[in-house]
Amino acid sequence: MEKKNRKFLTDWLLNKEEEYEKEFTKDFIQTNENKEEEIKQIKFYHLFDITEDKYNENNFQITLDEDTGLSTIIKLKCWVWPQYSQFGRLKSNAALHHIIARVSEDDYLEENSCIKLYYTDGTSCFSKIKNGILHGDTLRYFKDELIWIGQVVDGKGRGNCLSREHEGGGIIFGQVDENGEHTGDNIVYIYPDCKTALIGEFEQTNLIEASLGKVTCIYTENNWINIEVRDSGRYERYSYSPSDYDGLISNNPLLSDPYESSIIEIRNSGMKGGGEGIYATKDIPCGSLASIYNGVKYPLGCFLGKDCDSDEEIYEALSYNIHMPQDENFFLDIPKKFRDVSNYCATLGHKVNHSFKPNCEFSTMFHPRFGRVRTVVATQLIKKGEELFVDYGYDLIRCPEWYRELHKTQIEGTASKNMN
Structure with a gap:
């Protein structure tokens, strides 16, 4: 249909x-x-x-x-x-x-x-x-x-x-x-x-x-x-409630997006150290919307790691930042209290894990509830039960240690095998 x-x-x-x-x-x-x-x-x-x-x-x-x-x-x-x-x-x-x-x-x-x-x-x-x-x-x-x-x-x-x-x-x-x-x-x-x-x-x-x-x-x-x-006859009611610059992420943070909840779920990631990840509950065709990435707005130039004492603390503070297209003057972030799905599950895109061999990419949409937000879109057919991954695109010179190690495993290790 x-x-x-x-x-x-x-x-x-x-x-x-x-x-x-x-x-x-x-x-x-x-x-x-x-x-x-x-x-x-x-x-x-x-x-x-x-x-x-x-x-x-x-x-x-x-x-x-x-x-x-x-x-x-x-x-x-x-x-x-x-x-x-x-x-x-x-x-x-x-x-x-x-x-x-x-x-x-x-x-x-x-x-x-x-x-x-x-x-x-x-x-x-x-x-x-x-x-x-x-x-x-x-x-x-x-x-x-x-x-x-x-x-x-x-x-x-x-x-x-x-x-x-x-x-x-x-x-x-x-x-x-x-x-x-x-x-x-x-x-x-x-x-x-x-x-x-x-x-x-x-x-x-x-x-x-x-x-x-x-x-x-x-x-x-x-x-x-x-x-x-x-x-559908269901009792849930949806309304336009975009996030703001004062900490509001949604007027109903526990009301799941009906499209997203019909095609994905959150489980422990198959990636070592990945924590929770996103899995397809049905086949997701190439080019299809797979997940939505909403967050609290912050003006460009705002540095959320200013109170951190080490690089690793900074990386952790910035780990849920996602930038909007260049024509916007803000970026999105998931504050620590909303990173647990028991406190926020209106959208789940922030749970997507990184891979240097991704099956998805970040994109953008104007959502009727959240306004203009980021999305996760499939770049290939994703089979039911498969985990979704995107490439975070970090700089290898300034990045978390886990990111460098994964690069060694997925990219440098593959190159070494091919040479042999």
Whole structure:
């Protein structure tokens, strides 16, 4: 069921993208053939929130592709800073950087034609223009990753729309308000397995309160996606509660993540001196989310080993640090009191052990409960009962003694055997 759901959803999304690209090209060909048809037009610079009296052609670079009739219009002295770590949304708060559309010699956009809009935060929007606003099936991207797809009528979101977070692949699905936001009490978050779900109340894609659900069917109706989810009937309630800088790790530290608890468990590690480790309770395919690594936030530059007297004490104090991608200004840590699963088990990624021959790697996701956190993702098929490992990536010059010894065993020892 998981594979079937995931494939069906992936195929539908790809099909919608292909449909738009075909219409994008076809639209301009047809427009060229119907020049005598009366159409309503607006000046392209209105999309940049520039009025006619403020427009200066020297502030734009316009390039025409003679083969397609498409013009690329770039606003000069306007720079792109790609940064987007949340669920996709219909509207961008960033400035418009450039557009690709068909534009007449006197700067008019073709009415009812396809258009591509690119913003300074690295997102883009593919839709149609009607009376100067979006109208029709609309797709939003961050870089090349689809992050939002829905139907827009006169600039307002309508019906069931799909929002996606590009790093981890989870989606939010359900009815949207006129701003294209998932706000309501029957919204669904679906984990990357396309099976496990949280169903309940959301406000502007933020989880207010939800219960555990299960995806029962993904199908199309009137050429649009529909997803059916059955409530599990369990009593647990989940809400958005990211960690903070004051020691809060979760508002419910003993409420396990339902996806994580369905595929992994904690047992004594098979690695010598490894303490507890993570084991697969079912086969985990290559590329799949295996575990979630939440923690208390600390600002960059904060050194948690400042009160330690020796290198080994420092290594121990820093042993549960994990850095976020470079666009964040904080790192995560599991304080000592939360390292025991009897005190914290909302996520279990901090229990993954190191190996120089790993079967997983660290990645990132925006989680509906924890916000943007690190994850453990399988880099190969992990069989049921196998332990999960990542490469910690320490510097061999400054690292714990156990790390050097393991390097000698797994790397230097292997090299020595091969030479013999």
